[in-house]
Structures are given as structure tokens and as C-alpha cells.
Amino acid sequence: DTGVSQNPRHKITKRGQNVTFRCDPISEHNRLYWYRQTLGQGPEFLTYFQNEAQLEKSRLLSDRFSAERPKGSFSTLEIQRTEQGDSAMYLCASSFTRANVLTFGAGSRLTVL
């Protein structure tokens, strides 16, 4: 297992389009997190799954954002009707036991034109 994998690494889209990011966590990890990181800032929590259940969502996750983890393995983050303010790095992380020992993926960078 090579760690947390995220695809695509880069996505450029026009405002109003929908985009979807995929995260494949470390296989034995049951917890999966999505964070957003804008330029010059630290990551901000978006949402968290334990197995297939989405247990917590940040207020940052507007109704245009939806995350799923259908079989408790990989996860997708979809952004509908993208806006320029959605431009950021979307980071996925996973963990097995304590929430604080997170292993992050390399991220998916979104640019909305």
C-alpha cells in the first residue's frame, strides 16, 4: 500500500461546471477526512467519514458540495456549479485509530476560471 491516493492531481474548470475528486485511503483505515487548503493558509476541515457513514460536516461544506463513501473504502467529493472561490487544494486524509494520526494524500488542486 502506497498511502492515500487522490485523483485528479490538478483540475482546471470553468465557473458553473461540476467537478468530482476521488480519494483512495490506506486500505486498513476506517476513517476518511476531506480538508480544503487555500493559498497561504493551513488546511480547513470539511467532512469526516467513519466507514461509510458521514459523521461530521463543516459549515464550509455548502449545499453545492457533496461527499460520499459508498462502500467504506474510496470517497468522492463533488462540487456542483463551481465558483471562483472554490479554487483551492482539496486534501484527503485517512486514519485507523486516533483522529489525530492522519495520513494525507498529495491533494487535488482545483482552479476555477
Next chain:
Amino acid sequence: GQQLNQSPQSMFIQEGEDVSMNCTSSSIFNTWLWYKQDPGEGPVLLIALYKAGELTSNGRLTAQFGITRKDSFLNISASIPSDVGIYFCAGQLSQGAQKLVFGQGTRLTINP
């Protein structure tokens, strides 16, 4: 919301120098973590601290969990070129909390 204030925002040092950075908050944190992020990559965990007053080392890195539980520092001794990057502190507000709150980062640049 809860914020972590990290300082300095950036550091420019000579190779071989020691580095010190810190993180403070008005809130009490249950856990403090230090991550390093290289360009185009995700953060990588350096050190995790679980108890107030705890001092932990990882090679040339040393971090401490403040006794007030509202601050933490990270020291790097004898810096080398591969230490270049952005260092983030992160905290967990309570034992059951699943999210981490991150600081704004300290960008470290090393002149050879």
C-alpha cells in the same frame, strides 16, 4: 471559530542554524501536532503531543505541549536544506473531536 496563531509566518536562515517556531491559541487543546508540507504535496506528520508539558523529539526535531494546553513550540536543530518547507501546527480540541484545527503555517527558507 477556533484559531491557532502560528509564528513567525516565515523564516530565512543559514544552513546549520537552529530554528524555533510556536503556536498559540485562546482555546485549550487536547492534542498538538506538527506537520511539514512540501510544495505540491500533502502535510506529513512530524510529531504528536498528547499531554500537557510533554516534550517529544524526532531526530533533530523537538516539540513541546505547553502546560496551559494553549500553546506548543517546535525546534529544529542544525538545519539542513531538506528542512525547507511549510510547517503547520494543528490541534484537536477534545478527545472525541475528529477534526483538526490548523495554524497558518511557518515557511522556512534555508540559505546554503
